[in-house]
Amino acid sequence: MKTKYFKLASICLVSFFLLSSCLGDLDTLPLDDNELVGEKVYSTPEGYIGVLAKCYASLIQTGQKGGDGGNGDVPGIDEGYSGYTRALFYLQEACTDEIVFHSGGSHGSLSLLYMNWDPSTKIICYSYYRLYMAINYCNEFLRESAEGKLKARGVYDALQAEMPYYRAEARFIRAYCYSMICDLYGSGPFIDETMDVGTIPHQKTRQEIYDYVVSETEELTTLLKEPKRNEYGRVDRVSAWFLLARVYLNAETWVGKNEYTNAYKYARKVITEGNYPLASDYRHIFLADNNTCSEIIWPLVQDADYAQSSAGTNFLIKALMNGPMDSYVKTGVGSRGWGNARVKVALVDKFDEADQTFYENDPWGDNKKDKRAQFFTIGHTKETWVEGKAFQKTFENGYACIKWRNVTRDRKELVDGGTKYSSVDLPMFRTADAYLMAAEAILRGAA
Template sequence: MKRIKYLVLTLIAGSMLTACHQDLDQTPIDPDLFTEIDVYANIDEAKSALAKVYASMALTGQQGPAGQADIAGIDEGFSQFTRMLYNLNELTTDHAVVGWGDPGLPDLHEMDWGAGNDFTEAMYYRLAQVVSFSNSFISNAGQLGTEDAEVRSFIAEARFIRAYAYYNLMDLYANVPLVTEITANLPEQSNRQEIFAFIEAELKEIEGDLKPALSNEYGRVDQAAAQALLSRMYLNAEVFIGESKYAEALQYAETVINSAYSLNTTDGNGNGTAYDELFLADNDRNGAQNEFIFALNFDGINAQTYGGSTFMCHAPVGGTMDPAFFGVNGGWAGYRTTKGLVEKFESSVTASDAGAPVAWSDARANFYIDGQNYEIQTIANTFEDGYALVKYRNVDVNGNQGSDASGNFADCDIPLIRLAEMYLNYAEAAVKGGGGSVATAVTYINELRARAGADAIAQGDLTAQFILDERSRELQWEGFRRTDLIRYGQFVSGSYLWPFKGGVQNGKAVEDFRKIFPLPNNVLQINPNLTQNPGY
């Protein structure tokens, strides 16, 4: 399988400048300068420009892991897209806490962020940059002539990337400007209804120009990606637009399930499950790639960043954990999980630490407990409070370390959409009145559980709450949890508590406005057309 290369990195190095404004602490790079380079002379050069659109979500600057950042005012590694997706959608939930004290980071797991939070600001700028790069490519690629099917496919891919960025902007910030072309004018504010309608129309329009499922180069999107993103958006339609669209969510999930993608069942390392293969250094070729509908590609030599899978392999390693097992040269001793996630799994043995479970019949319960405490007493600078979680490992199925011999940077690709999510979408939509077959939904859930070595369920076990818990088990630390809890009314309410929710040890309800993040203060200072989200 071929990787789409980040060829344009050397092409644009030194030719893109960080935009400045005396009132700004963080500023995104000026994406319009990208259009000044003549990279549309032929289809091969245009492909390099398309690679930059993809790379805008994977990388953080112009020279590798650090040094010429796209976004100023925040540590460059912190600003990488998937790292911030994890922080905003997992660290704010029962799935994670972090002991680091970087300004703004503890506020996330305490659910006490403000409009000047470095991380919520940087994510807004990162996604705005992705939109700008996409707009630039879409505008300029037409120079090659849209009668060419390959050119139309390129443009459709960029439109998908833009739609994906807007999905996240809509989910995280709700009321953002909707900008579809490069302009010097300050944009007007849009709302979720308008953005939802835009994404829906875009994904349906580009479907025919995208390549069929699993027929594009690895790392590039196809028709199934557009269908899967529609399913995800329809599943959350009640939150986004106040209207149920479970039938549509089920329909598109079913279409993807019936496509060429397949659940990975190849247990390459012979440990009894094929689940861990999804998160190894060779997940672009060990069988996992056939489950990845949309993934960001990382390479320890050619695509270095302190975000991405480098972050996922280093940051959760600490205490007595052996960094070599994770294929890295050291742990960052930061992230671990709460008993809220641990309790989602049934255990067969319990330990003396407040009845903490120490043996599970589900391979997805890959907790590291040696020297770790089940109960969290303190968070700051304490890695031992809370079980560690083994997710990504920078080794292949044979245990060989990734391509970077130093152990600094990881090779694992990060899936943003995979087929397992569609199984869960179908099941939830079926249970919530979206049609389909509950019996089929049970079959899909049991396929996931069989891969993990968990017991099969009966049809009577398939409730909405069970599916939410199954999503927690299957999709842990993949950027879904906050959105899922909001959809189920459990994110801010007192109906479901976890350690240090709201900043107190046993958890508490928080304000309703926490379901969306604030627009950055700096953006509001620049653009008087925008109004801050309520509560901030």
Template sequence: MKQRYFKHILPAVLLTAAGLGMGSCVNDLDIQPIDPQQPAYNIDQNFAFAYSLLGSEGNLGLSSDEDKAGFYRTVFSLQEYPADGVIWQWQENAGIPALTNLSWDNGTNIPEWAWLRLGYDVTQYNLLLGNLAGKDDAESVRRRAEVRFLRALHYWYNLDLWGVAPVKEVFDNNNPVPKAGQELFDYIVAELKAVEPDLYAPGQAPFGRADRSACWLLLARLYLNAEVYTGTAHWAEAREYANKVLTDGYHHLTNNYKALFMADNDVNMAVRPEIVFPIRQDGTRMKEASSAAKFLVCASRDGAKPVMPDLSSNTWNCLLLKSSTLLKFFPTLDDVPYLKPEDFKSEYENFSRQEVITFDREHGIGTDDMVAKAGDDRALFYGGVGGGKHSVSNDRNGAQPTDNFAGDKGLRVVKWSNLRSDGKPASDPSDPDTDVPLFRTAEAQLIVAETYFREDNKAEAVKAIAALQQMRNRKDLVTSAKLDADYLLDEWCREFYWEGRRRSDLRRFGKFTSSDYLWEWKGGVKEGRGVDDKYNTYPIPAQDYKDNPNYQGFGGVWYN
């Protein structure tokens, strides 16, 4: 088969773990994947490999760009870079200005990487499902359900980001068949409902494997966004499945938000029950250039002198915070506690880590001060003396779209951390142990709140939001008078900024492309501007559309 889909994906499927750049999977799933063409196809190893795909980097034949083509990094980039929270500092990098400015087309590289990565993973899942077919022992039945869940999760990303998916259920050389809109929505819902009974009961799965609550939360997410995907709202169904998670007897909210994103979140039982479905990571056994956690932790750290206070030894200087997100926590930017660039002195560059901590404490500019001033545990930002100069403004170095942002043009987000909550050292100071919570109980809580709000039951919506805010030690609690659509959208941001979902929420509220809500560099200008509604989704990559005859004449989505 000469189609590009298979030129990129099928050869990659036949590579060994060494080709993937993974020495092993992690923790409970610590097994190497093997070559599926070997006579003895090891289902145990390849089942572990199916999960490891979520947190590993690329294997798409992209040479020097493999570290940018992992599942989590690509979907995070498409969800966050065009939205109101994240700036990639190096705008000279190919494809980045198109995301920053909401100006991509069907030849932009990063959406193409995501499209190919989702297809690669689905191909691996279909290969494994073929080898599990006909096995009726309890573990094989459960594994088959989990792999179908993972495949449905990938198709949800296709639905959300492109509005269309290249659907395949078997491993062969036939071209995938596109499904879009209502048809794709119904297909994913049916898949999830079919596998639900065969998944682990809530809280019974080894940490990192999907259970029924993960299935319910993905269904709730689908129903929450159903009006976007199909034109028909399903608020009651979204709330029904969200409530299944909230009442499953195991998962619940934690009152330690910070620890949700720390290196021991897999063993800290004060926070683990909030994590419904994680991407497992391990700093000792995942030595990749860009695993999911490594990307989140290292890209958000500044390596300028003096050192930042959180012990990270691997600083990329890549991700900056847009000031629009700060304004979800502070009335004005003048209320944000940070060291102004003009107050930074050259002698500060020689500070030790302890001197940085002391200076920040004495001047009230550390992350603890940020949290206290915001009156909200979720304000995990840093603007202290560590990492050099900082600013709340997001200004380019020049006037061109490819001009970079200076390292001081945005505060740093320290939400993702390789520190442990118990004070012990992480297994590796360079490669994070932090598991990435892909689904959290807080999502179910806010789905309940939003669906009540959409149905004009403001009292129940306020109750649900307040319950979450109290667990986050928010001082300025929601009231009926405060609650409107903008407040609710802001609450989604306060809870989930930098977690790879912001574009979806903005789109559901009609704010992603419109001029109703503007943020820095939306539409390619500093003050922001609205863009064409076609940018609510991404186009199918041009070459894939050309090479797969099943796409020809298939209407309803943006191809060119």
């Protein structure tokens, strides 16, 4: 369990959506209790914290029960496959030279692999649904946290010191979501908290969404908490600098505008003023106790008990590992790996040949020149396409990847035999990426 905040938040956000199922209160709650339930949630400061946590959790959780247990946030789609971070990984990686998925064809992973997707490809839509769901949660929080409503509900005094930061964080999450709509889909419908619930949103151009994200995030650089002054799992001003660096870096592609100088300015602020220094050991970024890693600016929290999901790092660990590997290297999930994703030769060949092999007497790669070369090679071919072997379901074609491990930096499992779900937090923003953005901005002419 990472923090008291997220334990409390997970309980609050579940109660927010499930209270109508608690039939023991029928004497006091009517069956049609949506409005009453909303008032109950917002009647306490803890309720507001729970809804803010739902804004964060919507980017990595998939429903109300945890672990794809049903009652998903988005009806009509596969709860596990459609998790935002998992869907984003498919869109950003499945059509590159980095990774290959041997399964998931019914959802569209093979269409991405073969570069022949179309509007009917399911997996293309999942990020879209999740992003707009998160946007709506943020809008809901902002509507209900207006000063007048806080005073009417008698919670203003308890919340007045922190509420400006809560609202800034909700606005940041929303701005991030719109930046990804701009990136992945170009144009999209726009709605904010000033629009009545049920309003049909206006379709905005990519330029309009870009302009909104820039304006909103620039303002948030003074409204969010100072660097390192927020509690773990919540954003501060460094996240706004990071998002601006990313948006400005893409401005020429998105809207035909050269903003490399601004991209460099904000990337440099992350590096020099952010107080998130590079991790002393690269491997620590991807472990179950990475909540103590200095480099992670914005983590999406996962916890084997309180924040279960088949998206996020649970997906990254299990897709790239399978059960038999656990006898060679502790994965932290025991025999529960799926093993349906493998790295491509192009990625493996980025490393020295001696670093490409997995050695049983050195499962962490301590003796490698480059410790980022975290591949499992026993029983696997280096090639992902092997003549005479069927591609689908042949999970030994291609090396496995053991970069993500649900174990601590002292190389211990959370429980013997591993946990069912991951406790590795997903690093949404980290300082190493700021260095890369700064370098690219300079190469592209930043002054």
